[in-house]
Amino acid sequence: MTAASKITALALTDRAKRAAKVAAEFADRVDTEGRFPAEGMEALKAERLLGIMIRPEFGGEGASLTEVANVCAILGQACAATAMTYAMHQIQIASLADYAPGSNWHEAFQKRICDDQLLIASATSEAGIGGNLRNSLCATEVEGDIVRLTKDATVISYGAKADAIMVTSRRHPDAAHSDQVATIFLKDQYTLEQTSKWDTLGMRGTCSDGYIFKAEAPAEQILPRPFAEIAAQSMLAVSHLLWGALWYGIAADAVARAQSFVKAAARKTPGQVPPGALRLAEASSLLQLVKANVVAGLKQFEGAKGDGDALNAMSFSVAMNNIKIGTSQTILTIINHCMLICGIAGYKNGTPFSLGRHLRDAHSAQLMISNDRILGNTSTMLLVNKQDTSLLG
Amino acid sequence: MKQAIRTLLAKHGNLPGAIESIDDGADLYDAGLSSFASVQVMLALEEEFDIEFPEHLLNRKSFSSVDAIAAALSEIVEEQAA
Numbered sequence: 001m002t003a004a005s006k007i008t009a010l011a012l013t014d015r016a017k018r019a020a021k022v023a024a025e026f027a028d029r030v031d032t033e034g035r036f037p038a039e040g041m042e043a044l045k046a047e048r049l050l051g052i053m054i055r056p057e058f059g060g061e062g063a064s065l066t067e068v069a070n071v072c073a074i075l076g077q078a079c080a081a082t083a084m085t086y087a088m089h090q091i092q093i094a095s096l097a098d099y100a101p102g103s104n105w106h107e108a109f110q111k112r113i114c115d116d117q118l119l120i121a122s123a124t125s126e127a128g129i130g131g132n133l134r135n136s137l138c139a140t141e142v143e144g145d146i147v148r149l150t151k152d153a154t155v156i157s158y159g160a161k162a163d164a165i166m167v168t169s170r171r172h173p174d175a176a177h178s179d180q181v182a183t184i185f186l187k188d189q190y191t192l193e194q195t196s197k198w199d200t201l202g203m204r205g206t207c208s209d210g211y212i213f214k215a216e217a218p219a220e221q222i223l224p225r226p227f228a229e230i231a232a233q234s235m236l237a238v239s240h241l242l243w244g245a246l247w248y249g250i251a252a253d254a255v256a257r258a259q260s261f262v263k264a265a266a267r268k269t270p271g272q273v274p275p276g277a278l279r280l281a282e283a284s285s286l287l288q289l290v291k292a293n294v295v296a297g298l299k300q301f302e303g304a305k306g307d308g309d310a311l312n313a314m315s316f317s318v319a320m321n322n323i324k325i326g327t328s329q330t331i332l333t334i335i336n337h338c339m340l341i342c343g344i345a346g347y348k349n350g351t352p353f354s355l356g357r358h359l360r361d362a363h364s365a366q367l368m369i370s371n372d373r374i375l376g377n378t379s380t381m382l383l384v385n386k387q388d389t390s391l392l393g
Numbered sequence: 394m395k396q397a398i399r400t401l402l403a404k405h406g407n408l409p410g411a412i413e414s415i416d417d418g419a420d421l422y423d424a425g426l427s428s429f430a431s432v433q434v435m436l437a438l439e440e441e442f443d444i445e446f447p448e449h450l451l452n453r454k455s456f457s458s459v460d461a462i463a464a465a466l467s468e469i470v471e472e473q474a475a
Contacts, residue, residue: 134427176409176425228422232453314451380432384439385451 007048008061015047016071020078027079028349030205031357034198036161037205040075040082041119049086051114053093058107059114065094065238065305066298069245073294076249077256080361081205083246085119085158087239088206092120092166094238095182099225106223109164109184120184121162123213127152131369133231135177139170140222147183147219150212154196157208163187167213168227180227183217190215202360233311237301239369240324244294247365248287251331254358255280255287258338261345261353276341283337290330297323314385321378328365335359397441398462402426405433417459431456438462444469 007015023040030037044050053068054060068090075083093113100106112118129135138151149169159165164186171179196210223230258280265274300319304310335358339346342353349356395417403412406421407430415424421431435456439445446455446469455465 171423176423178425178427179423226423309449309452309454312452312454313448315448377428380429381451383432384435384446386448 004048007046012049012052012061012063012067012071013074015049016074019043019047019049020074020082023075023082024078027081028357030079030081031202031361034200034204034207036158036207037079037082037085038161040079041085041161044075044082044086045117048114048117050089050117050119051093051110053090054097054110054114058110060097060110065241065301069242069294069298072242072245073249073252076246077253078249079205080246080250080357081203083249084203084206084243087242087246088122088157089120090242091235091238092122094234095166095223095230096120096184098234099230100223103220103224105218105220106184116163118163119158119161121156121159121165123151123153123156123159123165123167123211125153125155127154129177131373133168133235133369134180134228136168136170136180137177139173139175140181140183141173142219142222145219146216147222148216149183149185150214152195153213154210155198155208156192156211156213157206159192159209159211159213160194160207165190165213166223167215171226178228181222182227182230183215183222185215185217185221189217201363202357203364232317233308236317237311237320240320241294241297241301243365243368244290244297244323244327247327247331247362248290248294250358250362251287251290251334254335254338254355255283257346257353257355258283258341261342279337279341283334283341286330286334286337290327290334293323293326293330314381315388318378318381318385319388321374324369324374325371325378328371331362331365332359335362394466395459395463398438398459398466401434401437401441402459405437406430407433415459417463419458421456421458422453426456434462438466442466442470444473447472 022043023037026039049071051059052061052063056062072083072087075086096106096110124133125131126137128137138149141148149167151167151169164184166182166184168180168182171181191214192211194209194211198208262274262276262280304316310316335355339355342355345351345353346355348354399412406426409425435446450465455461
């Protein structure tokens with residue numbers, strides 16, 4: 001038995017917990033220094049967790065999105081930057097695993113991701129377009145069997161640390177802004193010229209700097225399916241679900257800290273209910289709502305997987321959008337409750353009850369694909385799509 | 394019917410190019426139809442033909458081309474006549 005196969009014989013949850021332990025140890029330093037969560041990501045590689053969603057015939061473990069979401073939730077309780085880096089990597093894996101059927105290059109690449117535990121970033125945002133995933137200004141130029149691309153990418157999370165980047169662009173220089181393709185470029189095929197620095201309130205470790213991206217590669221690295229299809233059927237839903245899972249993790253750790261604060265107070269004053277106990281009960285109820293929201297979404301996604309009609313249905317998009325809105329808003333309420341429970345011990349850094357990092361990290365949730373943009377999109381769909389009023393889907 | 398669809402696409406589709414340059418079978422999303430514009434076209438079709446799009450036709454595929462819209466409309470008209 002090889003070292004790698006010994007590790008993959010263990011349960012995903014156990015491997016994720018071991019990696020999370022390492023990530024937790026460095027979470028405050030990653031946050032303070034605004035640096036890449038190297039230790040957490042190395043631990044994830046050591047646990048062979050980067051390629052789990054890839055099919056076994058290409059060297060992966062065929063893990064479901066639900067299993068990957070569980071890893072994200074475990075990591076979210078330890079270090080949000082590690083969890084977000086891992087989640088974003090898995091969003092690219094989901095696109096690659098399902099939207100390059102029969103492409104030799106992409107199948108071989110998936111094998112490499114598993115063998116070498118490669119980290120994949122993405123470059124979708126662009127100067128002049130903003131965060132609208134489904135629009136590009138830049139265009140791939142194919143000459144013979146070579147593809148060239150230059151992109152003014154306003155954000156490439158962990159771009160400098162990635163082994164490959166999936167980049168969206170217009171299909172050709174005359175294509176409409178929404179006629180896009182996605183291309184995988186390997187580290188030795190591109191250059192990154194940094195244009196902005198990721199110095200933010202929270203999620204500081206994702207290092208989502210801006211770059212001028214310039215690349216040249218074999219044209220076979222362009223994903224065969226149109227990006228419109230990948231975005232609509234996979235990327236948006238997978239993003240909302242994996243982010244929702246790790247946001248749940250951030251809130252769950254805040255609640256755990258608040259609970260231990262209340263418990264410590266209860267021990268000191270036997271016979272009296274501590275002042276924060278009632279708020280803790282409220283936070284617990286809200287946390288359950290977030291969990292139920294994510295779990296129901298995962299169930300819906302797994303049920304629709306592989307069914308183009310179900311994944312393309314407007315009602316599916318509305319449901320996925322609602323998960324993002326609900327989780328991103330509610331975690332802030334939960335963490336704020338926890339802050340009120342822990343008081344100054346929660347507000348202060350460096351205590352066992354510190355919640356500053358949680359609160360700052362959680363604030364990114366409403367902005368990563370702006371909630372206003374998502375609400376606008378949902379409101380458009382609700383002009384024609386009837387709200388699902390059934391209890392059991 | 395296709396002419397009516399084309400008229401409404403020209404009016405509400407917010408397409409970068411002229412509707413005349415797009416074939417009946419061509420992909421409208423590739424031609425620049427946004428999801429917002431597709432809903433606007435859908436509302437205009439509902440108003441024009443006095444119909445309502447049922448749940449199973451509310452997907453990207455129904456709006457992927459002039460032909461696809463015509464097929465969806467025919468299906469609705471038939472269902473309502475039955």
